Amino acid sequence: MRFNFIPIDFDYFDFEGENYVQLVGRNEEGEKICVIDSYESNFWVILKENADAEGIAAKIVKAKIIKPSRTTVVLKTEIYDKKFLGKDVKAIKIFITNHKDAHDIASEIGDIDEIWKRREYDIPIITKYIKEKKVQPLMWHDVEARELTDEDFNGINKKINLDKCYIAESIFLTEKELEFTPKILAYDIETSEREIGKGEISMVSLFGDNIRKVLTWKECESAGNYVEFFEDEKTMLKEFSKQVREANADILTGYFSDGFDLPYIKSRCDKYKMKLDLGTNGKNPSFNKGRIPSGKISGTVHVDLYRFINSVFSQYLQSETLSLDEVAKELIGETKEEFDFSKLSNMSDSDWGKFMSYNLQDSKVTHKLALKIWTDIFEFCKIIKEPLFDITRDSMATHVENHILHNLDRFNEVAEKRPGYSELQERKMKGKFGGALVREPKPGFYENIVMFDFTSMHASIIVSFNISRATLHEEESEDVYESPEFDLDNIPTKVYFDKKQGFFATLLSEVVDKRKKFKKEYAANKNAMTKARSNAYKLLANATFGYQGFFGARYYSREAAAATLAFVRKFTTDTIATIEDAGFEIVYSDTDSIAFLQNEKSVDDIMKFLKELNDKLPGIMELDLEDFYKRGLFVAKRSATKGGAREGAKKKYALMDSKDKIKIRGFETVRRDWCKLTRRLQSEMLEKILREGNEKAALILAKDVISKLKKREIDKNDLLIKTQLRRPLNEYTSQGPHVIAAKKIGETGIPIQVGMVIEYYIGEAKGKLVRDKVMLPNENVKYDINYYLNSQILPAIENIFDVFGVDIQGIVDGETQKTLF
């Protein structure tokens, strides 16, 4: 029979030693179905020049791996003309019975002398399947298939908990435009202890299209009507599994659920020796290891929203932390409910009622958040062509790499391998290479600043000069682009790249083009889809430069990355020189942006000048107008002095644009590790200065805050300092205040985890060091006035007043004198 099908979940199984891919998705009627497809595992050997391909193939066919569970053999070989890193090669495609043994078979044939390289045995089977069969996640396909019988695959039909299972005869992308909206179910648990393995689960909430409920085994008179009660934790968890299965969702989502909710539930089920049966295969979820384990459920894609937001989406966000509360506030304008967790050890009936409501709200917020960023996840899936499960967990480097892998066939390319252990060590040993330039600003208050910037500078350079590992040459010739000279390990170096475009630059140029196209489309027709598409291509383009310098990359090239940066320096430096030659004074420049004074020149003059600059740029490089800024403030560095004079601070400025919008970079205002009092005062001061054009109003603000601080009128919440723990406590060599604060928190019984944001304030206490005065928010100790004055407020405002010749320290000292007398 023939039907339309959209694959959502990808998995595979072995039958009689061979691999089959199992797709779960929806048909056009909206039914969740399973389609099994065969896959012939294969990998490549690339031959040395003039090798006897037939002879080698004859040897390869004999390779065999015998294991207790299975025997893997070579089924057949095929000889092809292929490309490897852009060069023509003779290659043999080796088909084997089981992909799990691809690596072992590759090792076994490793001693055949005429084999140059073995490749693609290290690509996961699902990626290989998608790449070769062109079956794309979350795209509609036209499927020719027959229904599974109970005889097929030893009766797998009965083991799959779905009404309709098929075995595919053919699967092709369909031209038909069909809609797809996933069924999303969100869940969240509440527990008595935060640590997995300790404590119990008191309740679990579910929120979806037709479901909003809390399951619990705690008694509660004041609970809302959405609560269902069970006799114990075990029964509750059993019912949770049942309801998840019956909800028949495409996606089960939580927030940090890979790291908390799912493993916690699993650990409780283990304790009761009970299966956690959430999916279609009647088995426990699988947790593949990694830094954070990933919980995979068969037939329903488990999505931990936090992970996608952390690796991909966070760049769009302003939130200082990626807590559900903050992210939800920013993206959907909804917050979590408040709940006082210190009550957990002693809960009244109404506390339980509130806790249940809190629990439900978490799932509701998670569900809304999932709907909100679904478009972005969906677009990423379609562009990268990896399954939803992986798209929501992979790093940007992996996304860039997968995007390349899934497009290599267009170039007849055999994929490069992942670096092995020793190669990784070698790459890591290599030092850094020179980066971009940042120009030192002259501290001051400026009017009418023009800012130019290069659009996607690194990407446009890579495309314009065809920069990649495969197109790199050490020597000059007629057919190459020449890099500017740059230092590599203290050696002046020049490298060259083929003029004939390679696959890396071709793919990146397509990404850049699509970004431009969808940016325009978004401008003309603002909706979530056009925005998500434009953003996804932008992220992909921006991450591509970093990919070439990333030591874990298949297409790593330190020379390519270093050369890209040499071009970046050259074009920015040259452009600055041209702007200066035209008589403008440069105010500032960082990497790909240049700010200069407009002076008496008109907007038209500037735009004409910009066009002239653009006419001289090569390839797809482009200089853009960032904005005309009405006013701008640049300050001096606090510490270092150069020959007595104060140095201008880089990466620290405040601007007001043509629409009177304020843009603050680098100042304490935007740093989360400074207390609110300081940040608020500084941002209000900058705002006054930029809007009113002088420092007088700012001085009034500062004096007021200092006076309140001295009179102890400041709320303790405004004095809390937040610092993230970036490593386990025992790995710190330096015992800074936040480390001490974390240890104090640990003593209260709360488990300390990497990534936690530690909050503390500085109070009056004996001791010389700041860490001796670290207090937790709930401690009842007076705040240290001197600390907040001398180490928070003054450092943050001094350099601003310096620009206007106001000696704030002197004024503060003067006021102190006055109050003394």
Added chain:
DNA sequence: GGAGTTCGCATACC
């Protein structure tokens, strides 16, 4: 043991 310097660390910019 105090002053000056370096180092470790977190966070920001692009």
Added chain:
DNA sequence: ACAGGTATGCGAACTCC
């Protein structure tokens, strides 16, 4: 291990006499 380099500035840790 899970994109790169450049930069500020705190507070602890170290060096020196």
